[in-house]
Amino acid sequence: MTQRKKGSLDVLVPRGLVGSGEAVLSASAKEDGLCALRISWESGQISGLEAIKKEDASSLKLLLPRLLEPHAHIDKAFSWNDFPNFKGSYEDALKANLQEHKNRTSQIVFGRADRSLTIAVKNGCRAIRSHIDSFGYFADPIWEALLELRKKWHALIELQLVALAPLEYWNTREGDLLASRLGREGGLLGGVLAPPFNRELSSDLLAQMLKLANQYNCGIDLHIDESDTEPAVGLNQLVQVLDHNEVNVSITCSHASSMGLLSPVDLRRLSERLAHHHVNVIALPLTNFWLLGRQSKTTPLLRPLAPISQLQKAGVRVAIGGDNVQDSWFPAGTFDPLALMSFSMPLTQLAPWQRRGLAPFTTSAAAVMDLKWDGIVRIGSPADFVLLEASSWSEALSKPPQRKVLINGNWLDETIIPKTNPIEHLN
Numbered sequence: 001m002t003q004r005k006k007g008s009l010d011v012l013v014p015r016g017l018v019g020s021g022e023a024v025l026s027a028s029a030k031e032d033g034l035c036a037l038r039i040s041w042e043s044g045q046i047s048g049l050e051a052i053k054k055e056d057a058s059s060l061k062l063l064l065p066r067l068l069e070p071h072a073h074i075d076k077a078f079s080w081n082d083f084p085n086f087k088g089s090y091e092d093a094l095k096a097n098l099q100e101h102k103n104r105t106s107q108i109v110f111g112r113a114d115r116s117l118t119i120a121v122k123n124g125c126r127a128i129r130s131h132i133d134s135f136g137y138f139a140d141p142i143w144e145a146l147l148e149l150r151k152k153w154h155a156l157i158e159l160q161l162v163a164l165a166p167l168e169y170w171n172t173r174e175g176d177l178l179a180s181r182l183g184r185e186g187g188l189l190g191g192v193l194a195p196p197f198n199r200e201l202s203s204d205l206l207a208q209m210l211k212l213a214n215q216y217n218c219g220i221d222l223h224i225d226e227s228d229t230e231p232a233v234g235l236n237q238l239v240q241v242l243d244h245n246e247v248n249v250s251i252t253c254s255h256a257s258s259m260g261l262l263s264p265v266d267l268r269r270l271s272e273r274l275a276h277h278h279v280n281v282i283a284l285p286l287t288n289f290w291l292l293g294r295q296s297k298t299t300p301l302l303r304p305l306a307p308i309s310q311l312q313k314a315g316v317r318v319a320i321g322g323d324n325v326q327d328s329w330f331p332a333g334t335f336d337p338l339a340l341m342s343f344s345m346p347l348t349q350l351a352p353w354q355r356r357g358l359a360p361f362t363t364s365a366a367a368v369m370d371l372k373w374d375g376i377v378r379i380g381s382p383a384d385f386v387l388l389e390a391s392s393w394s395e396a397l398s399k400p401p402q403r404k405v406l407i408n409g410n411w412l413d414e415t416i417i418p419k420t421n422p423i424e425h426l427n
């Protein structure tokens, strides 16, 4: 890989993503939160940051740290055509998913995952966390294939893998073996906790899962309370288990949708308990709005979604993810965090020119994913950017903009990524 020694760009950068520094303090941010900067890099790292006069900033393009996808399912992406779900319900999605299991092979899953990463890298992602259906006869060969895939792509994108299995699975010998493997390979334990609940059993199973995660030092990322009934029962069970079990791994709750249906008092109490236990939340507005609150021939008015702002206020780290892409759970999606930001705006009323609106896609997502780089642009941080063909947030979010991707100081050549080994094709 040839490393360009030096480079520099005059760009607009969200002020909240710029580390403090004398030169940057003099940069005035406009109401849209963007400030004009000259960013220089050398040997793959930022070597200089300099404020640019406001009057010179009108033609500058928007630059972001490379993007993140904290919650995906690359093992089933693009399977909609073969396993569609025209009714659009959660139950029918699950049925189609189980049908798909009967046909999956490691080659098929490798192909879907490889395609997912190709698109994600072109869109400017630097890390993606994907849940992988990990039970049954296909689990082992698929893990082999995906670990191979992770190696293939590691210079361009960090792939985090979560083993998605029924909670009961983590109480079996196979589950123990898989957890020990995840510990060695840097994977996470996953599972689903949603209605109908068997409260006593699921508390025991959660405790067992936490024990396993501690033993093998694996993080946990649960699909929890992805429902429009029995508000936050799963989350309440989790915090009760956490009250009685010491945990030294990171815990993330994906969805937490029905929590949004709690009364304000209960919601605040639970948010505080989640913050107390350092539990992260990943909100997934697209699949929640598509699957939940469905009633035949009725426009839904009940919109279960993680209460993002209330959680942030209580001190919980919240990221926003895309979830499914073109499978039985969601027919659309593109592995494009900018498109997700745009679609999420009317659903969450979060705007990227506000710190708490941008963080779920950038710094908070990096923290939830426990990434080495927090995504703050400062001297010494990686020259890892997405340069958008847009001069304002409005332009960037009106349609997914053209973009150029800079990885460790090298511009990505998109035309040759999908062939053979992408690492050799940076120029």
Ligand SMILES: [Zn+2]
Pocket: 071, 072, 073, 131, 223, 254, 323, 324
């Ligand atoms: Zn999911």
